[in-house]
Amino acid sequence: MRTLFLAGNWKMNPNSHAAAAELAQAVKVGVGQASDVRVAVCPPAVYLSQIDAVLEGSPVGMGAQNMHWEDEGAFTGELSGSMLIDVGCTHVILGHSERRHGLGESDSMINRKLAAALRARLIPIVCIGETREEREEDRTEDVVAGQLQGSLAGLSAEQMTGVVLAYEPVWAIGTGLTATPQQAQDVHAFIRDRLSDTFDRATANRVVVQYGGSVKPSNIAELLVRPDIDGALIGGASLKADDFLAMIRSARDLATKKG
Numbered sequence: 001m002r003t004l005f006l007a008g009n010w011k012m013n014p015n016s017h018a019a020a021a022e023l024a025q026a027v028k029v030g031v032g033q034a035s036d037v038r039v040a041v042c043p044p045a046v047y048l049s050q051i052d053a054v055l056e057g058s059p060v061g062m063g064a065q066n067m068h069w070e071d072e073g074a075f076t077g078e079l080s081g082s083m084l085i086d087v088g089c090t091h092v093i094l095g096h097s098e099r100r101h102g103l104g105e106s107d108s109m110i111n112r113k114l115a116a117a118l119r120a121r122l123i124p125i126v127c128i129g130e131t132r133e134e135r136e137e138d139r140t141e142d143v144v145a146g147q148l149q150g151s152l153a154g155l156s157a158e159q160m161t162g163v164v165l166a167y168e169p170v171w172a173i174g175t176g177l178t179a180t181p182q183q184a185q186d187v188h189a190f191i192r193d194r195l196s197d198t199f200d201r202a203t204a205n206r207v208v209v210q211y212g213g214s215v216k217p218s219n220i221a222e223l224l225v226r227p228d229i230d231g232a233l234i235g236g237a238s239l240k241a242d243d244f245l246a247m248i249r250s251a252r253d254l255a256t257k258k259g
């Protein structure tokens, strides 16, 4: 059985280290020692060391929002996997649509970052998803299949089970529009079938696939209840501790029922 996994992508928020620490502390207290649902927060890189200290003793993981594919060297402004491990990261988000579409990240760049993340022993959260135009042109499956093929190239089945995927339709990110639970389930089932073709069914069944795109307390349960949706990557609604904790409670209720 796959354990539900909720990750908060704080993006370029909040504006001060004090506010970031306060948010992390509230998440830590709210989660307590619960282990029935996996939880992580992904703060801006400048706050990582401090948030690591805040989260000490907590099962809440910490992810970076990006990393470079090289292990060290002349790459101004970049961060390596070993640096992220050194400041306490457990996870790293790769290929978020705001980087793919806003900053020109390609599948082959994401593939190199993925290899570097695995070398560093970070758990990668690899984001994939179609734009509104691609969905309207009925190309969702082609786009997602291409992103999977390009981003995951060269991975062994064993490595694949240590990778988290996040299906995030670009048109649903930060827009208030959410894929219907059926739309999301359909793409998640398609992703799992593709993983089964590329690796094998047992591997596909072990991979955690999160949904992302305007997830909030009022819609998370109807998404997580679907068989192939194993959690959520949450942007805006993860910046309010009460909302993030409410979503974790929904996931815990479901985990208990499923268990």
Ligand code: PEP
Pocket (backbone or CB within 6 Å): 009, 011, 168, 172, 173, 174, 175, 176, 212, 213, 214, 215, 233, 234, 235, 236, 237
């Ligand atoms: C995200 O940042 O990955 C995301 C899904 O954002 P939001 O929840 O705000 O749509």
